[in-house]
Amino acid sequence: MSALATRASATPAMDRAMPKGAPRAWEVTLLRRATPRHQPLVAGRLLFDADDAATARRIAEDGLASRADGDHHWALGPLRPLTRSTPGTYPYRVTFAMWHERVDGFVRQDVLVTTLWATDAQSARRLATTEAQASPAHEGAWRVREVRRVGHPSHPSPSTDSG
Secondary structure, eight states: OOSOEEEEOOOGGGGSOOOTTOOEEEEEEEEEOSSTTSOOEEEEEEEEEESSHHHHHHHHHHHHHHHHTTOTTEEEEEEEESSTTOTTOEEEEEEEEEEEEETTEEEEEEEEEEEEEESSHHHHHHHHHHHHHHSTTOOTTOEEEEEEESSOTTSOOOOOOOO
16 A cells, blocks of 8 residues: 555444434444463454443443353453444544655555544544455554544553554
């Protein structure tokens, strides 16, 4: 990908305007490890409505508890708001970069900038990575260069630089 790609989250539900007080849609991934040494695998997804992030977290934890039935190999993946501006969520801009070899060394090039709503920077990173990997233009060498909360300079999120 030669030019820097910028896009908003590809989730169509996030583009809907929600009336004030209407229930908001959420999604959470349920993960399960076969044993503690195995990587977690997606075991299911829960879709539900909740008014805010705290309520959504409680509903997700209850759903996990009923599915896991005491099995400690189960865990929650990122909690994803499917509507914009849900209380407890913030817009984050995630920048992906890739290193290219040149005659005089290596140079880092930004290849994708995506903006999405998340409850925190770590969730934004995980959700953006999942979206980027689903893109047909994705290359395995892409790395998250930065995660930044948008629009609130007084509350900067921890940004990451893996380059």
